[in-house]
Amino acid sequence: MKLVPFVKYTSCGNNFVIVDATEQLLLSEAEMSRFAFQATSTCFGVGCDNLLVIQRCTAEALKSIADSREYWPTLPDAHQADYLFRMFEPDGKEALCCGNGLMCVASHLFNQHGVSSASILTEIPLETPKVIQIGAGKDKQGGWVNLGHPRRTPAELAVPEHSLSFNSSIDLYPEITIRFREGDLRSAGNTKQLKVKAHLVFTGEPHLVIFPDTDFSIPELADYIFSRSEQWPARDRRESFGTWLVEHIGQYFNTRYKGLFPAGINVNLARQLSSxxxxxxxxxxxINRETLACGTGALAVAYIYSQINQLSPETIDILPHRCRWHDNQAQIRICRSDNGWSLASVPVMLFDGVYRLLPVNHRALENFAVSPAPLTALKRLTS
Incomplete structure (x- = not known):
């Protein structure tokens, strides 16, 4: 049995179990993938969206990753960052990046180690990880992360020849069809398909951004997706249908369009409320479902909005719809500068504890093997 100290943080409804391995190695690479299930499970573990592991960016740490996972053709430079940001999904696979997770890490480093700003290596599973800057304010609560400049989605995450170029960093999908069963959309004329226009950009994760008011062939569906209880007396019915729409559209993209997005895709549905x-x-x-909030998605929405409307605002406020069901003040502020695009929110440390990681048999471990690089997974899908 191994004892694993952890802290649990939340930011805009995203919950994270953080394992601080900055002073000593607490988990092997295989144990990180296996512990992700216990960390995220509400039945057999702690309960959160993702497991985060913070490590010092050292040659030893990078070599340990390279020895266990098929990520990089050459070992990254250990001197380029102070820390490593690792994020694991419930199935043990390592994710690329997470805006809210990084803001929680920034707050933790400030609260626990007095680190007000630092460089951190993200997008670990890609062939070339990215160095970004994170930090926290003097109030010991606020966290910020500069994710740099949005860019074109790497080819291993999206097949480029199926899209049009909107600009140097954005791909445009002018018409993608989402199909429904007969009767699913009876409130919108009983059609069985929805045509969608979407913009794709990479902000540490690949994000499709859709503005249903203008990008849906049935724009009235936008009112269901963004319905509010004070607007509609039949609250449960409209909100439930809107949530079902989000889930159906997201799952449809991730199951029926594997040819376009072989590693899966994040889908953002956005509505402008005011300037x-x-x-x-x-x-x-x-996680294959809607999340309460998403930092990299908030940045993608803000960036696409500014590019479509040819604006250069210094700040854009993103209101996470689902999180605001529980906290009507929740928001993620996006700040634009020559140095990149930054996120800011108010992460909160919920509690700390120690998890007893029990040994498991070999067959159980097979379900939580270390994850291959996205490019390796793509080759397997297309071979």
Missing amino acids: CIIENRCFERG
Whole structure:
């Protein structure tokens, strides 16, 4: 039995179990993938969206990753960052990046180690991980992360020849069909298909951004997706249908369009409320469901909004629709500068504890093997 100290943080409804391995190695690479299930499970573990592991960026740590996972053709430079950001999904696979998770890590480093700003290596599973900056304010609560400049989605995550170029960093899918069963959309004329226009950008994760008011062939569906209890007396019916729509559209993209997005895709449905204030709902590929909020998705929405409307605002506020069911003040502020696009929110440490990681038999371990690089997974899908 191994004892694993952890802290649990939340940011805009995203909950994370953080294992601080900055001073000593607490988990092997295989144990990180296996512990992700216990960390995220509400039945057999702690309960959260993702497991985060923070490590010092050292040659030893990078070599340990390279020895266990088929990520990099050459070992990254250990001197380029202070820390490593690791995020694991419930199935043990390592994810690329997470805005809210990084803000929680920034708050933890400040609260626990007095680190007000640092460089951190993200997108670990890609062939070339990215160095970004994180930090926390003097109030010991606020966290921020500069994710750099949005860019074109790597080819191993999206097949480029099926899209049009909107600009140097954005791919445009002018018409994608989402199909429904007969009767699913009876409130919108009983059609069995919805045509969608979507913009794709990479902000540490691949994100499709859709504004249903203008990008749906049935724009009236937007009112269901962004319905509010004070607007509609039949609250449960409209909100339930809107949530079902988000889930159906997100799952349809991730099951029926594997040819376009072989590693899965995050789907954001957004609505402009006023100038530089946008509401967002995000279906995350890693957990295969809608999340309460998404930092990299918030940045993708803000960036697409500014590019479509040819704006250069210094700040854009993203309101996470699902999180605001529980906290009507929740927001993620996006700040634009020459140095990149930053996120800011108010992460909160919920509690700390120690998890007893029990040994398991070999067959159980097979379900939580270390994850291959996205490019390796793509080759397997297409071979």
